[in-house]
Amino acid sequence: MLWINPLKSLKKDNLDFQFERIKVPFCDEIIKFVSDNSILYSKQGTKPVLDYKELLVEYIEGIERDFQILDNIIESISSQRLEIKKGVRQINNVDCSLHFLNNEYALVFFAGHDRRYDAYKYGIVTFEMGKKRNHVIDSEIIFTKESLDLDYNVCNYFSDLFALMNNASNVIELDEIHEDVEKTILKIFRVENKYDLHKNSDFNDFYGIEPFVFLKDKYQTYIKNKIKLELTNKGLNFNSDHIELVRIDRVLKSLINEKKEHIELLGEEIYFTRCDELEQERTELILKLDMEESQLELLLS
Numbered sequence: 001m002l003w004i005n006p007l008k009s010l011k012k013d014n015l016d017f018q019f020e021r022i023k024v025p026f027c028d029e030i031i032k033f034v035s036d037n038s039i040l041y042s043k044q045g046t047k048p049v050l051d052y053k054e055l056l057v058e059y060i061e062g063i064e065r066d067f068q069i070l071d072n073i074i075e076s077i078s079s080q081r082l083e084i085k086k087g088v089r090q091i092n093n094v095d096c097s098l099h100f101l102n103n104e105y106a107l108v109f110f111a112g113h114d115r116r117y118d119a120y121k122y123g124i125v126t127f128e129m130g131k132k133r134n135h136v137i138d139s140e141i142i143f144t145k146e147s148l149d150l151d152y153n154v155c156n157y158f159s160d161l162f163a164l165m166n167n168a169s170n171v172i173e174l175d176e177i178h179e180d181v182e183k184t185i186l187k188i189f190r191v192e193n194k195y196d197l198h199k200n201s202d203f204n205d206f207y208g209i210e211p212f213v214f215l216k217d218k219y220q221t222y223i224k225n226k227i228k229l230e231l232t233n234k235g236l237n238f239n240s241d242h243i244e245l246v247r248i249d250r251v252l253k254s255l256i257n258e259k260k261e262h263i264e265l266l267g268e269e270i271y272f273t274r275c276d277e278l279e280q281e282r283t284e285l286i287l288k289l290d291m292e293e294s295q296l297e298l299l300l301s
Helices: 015-036 047-079 154-167 171-188 201-207 212-233 240-257 259-266 268-289 293-300
Strands: 008-010 087-091 094-101 104-114 119-128 135-144
Touching (some): 047 087, 047 094, 047 104, 047 119, 154 171, 171 212, 240 293
């Protein structure tokens, strides 16, 4: 889940976690030493060490329970073919959120709040779906400063990325954000060329959307924001209908100016149908906005 930026993560064989266990008897030795020398250490006593030991034991026991839940989930994933569907589900009475990206499923569950790191804990298991048996790729406990919305998926993540373009103050800044967003899309789907995103049937089956659609949505957001900035520079008052009219007008002009190329790409029937549809939408918006001719010319110039 690339949209999660954990503060810390733990795997079951993590040596740092194993070292935490050694600290407990060491705390007992310090407590005994301080108690045996109470005259020298009467001011502080053993309370600081006892507090630390309590925090440490709570942390260790909590992580051990989390790993046990992980093991149970891994066993369930490995021993049965899970129903493929988006959203929250339950496994062994544990509420989980199932996600899919690039041929891998990620199952996430909330593991509570950790006092030691003052962070939220989540368990994550990534796996591949097999015809007879599923293959577990990885499992870990992660810590985050902010709680996660377990319904939040990669589609929501891209929507938030696209929204960054709404805050651009000029076209240069907008272009930079637009380029960074496209790079992020390609990185997340692990492809080098945007044309490789044309189809991913598994992703489409899970989310009901093809990855290539994200490029289209990104571009639409870019165009609308570019038009918004251009209209602002012209000193015009505008709303979403004005922006949509400019967008449709430009698409229509592009289709007409490059008629031969578009007919070769779309075919005559689709080309002329598309032109008629855009012309109709353009006319309806002009009537709706009811602008003076001079203002309309400035808007569409």
